[in-house]
Amino acid sequence: MERAVEGVCYTVTRKKVKNLNLRVTREGAVHVSAPRRVPLQEIDRFVLSHKEWISRARRRMAAQAGPGIDQLYTDEECLKIFASICSRWYPCFAAVLPQKPEIRVKEMRSRWGVCHPAKGYITLNRRLIGYPEPVIEYVVLHELVHFLHPDHQAGFHAEMAKWMPDYKERRAQLREGGYG
Ligand SMILES: [Zn+2]
Numbered sequence: 001m002e003r004a005v006e007g008v009c010y011t012v013t014r015k016k017v018k019n020l021n022l023r024v025t026r027e028g029a030v031h032v033s034a035p036r037r038v039p040l041q042e043i044d045r046f047v048l049s050h051k052e053w054i055s056r057a058r059r060r061m062a063a064q065a066g067p068g069i070d071q072l073y074t075d076e077e078c079l080k081i082f083a084s085i086c087s088r089w090y091p092c093f094a095a096v097l098p099q100k101p102e103i104r105v106k107e108m109r110s111r112w113g114v115c116h117p118a119k120g121y122i123t124l125n126r127r128l129i130g131y132p133e134p135v136i137e138y139v140v141l142h143e144l145v146h147f148l149h150p151d152h153q154a155g156f157h158a159e160m161a162k163w164m165p166d167y168k169e170r171r172a173q174l175r176e177g178g179y180g
Pocket of ligand 1: 142
């Protein structure tokens with residue numbers, strides 16, 4: 001049986017199990033197996049309490065599945081996730097960047113992100129949604145640093161290393177993705 005709770009769609013199967021079990025398939029679909037006696041409202045609550053876990057699992061599956069899986073996400077969902085990551089990192093730059101940059105999402109062929117310092121916004125490639133969060137964070141920070149350093153000279157790398165000491169490892173994961 002199909003259910004939806006606060007934007008999370010899932011399938012419930014009644015089984016002879018003791019507890020509620022949650023599983024995310026390779027395609028990003030959410031399956032719950034539940035004992036017969038557990039009411040649907042309780043299953044909804046269980047799914048909701050695992051919302052973060054589900055989005056992490058979906059992103060992990062997407063990363064393994066490779067290109068194309070990002071089509072499971074709408075632009076709005078991508079934007080929400082990217083913007084929340086940007087909001088987490090912006091405070092590091094608030095002193096030098098009085099206005100929090102606006103995030104825009106676009107499908108791009110050859111770039112993960114573009115910074116538009118004069119216009120105050122960052123465009124991110126929606127395909128990033130298929131990567132683990134630390135990798136998306138790397139791209140967001142990279143574009144934020146471009147507000148201070150438009151090129152990739154020593155100053156840029158020093159700023160990256162200051163906030164994200166492992167940024168090179170994160171960047172390497174991005175390249176392993178095979179489409180950038
Ligand atoms: Zn750059």
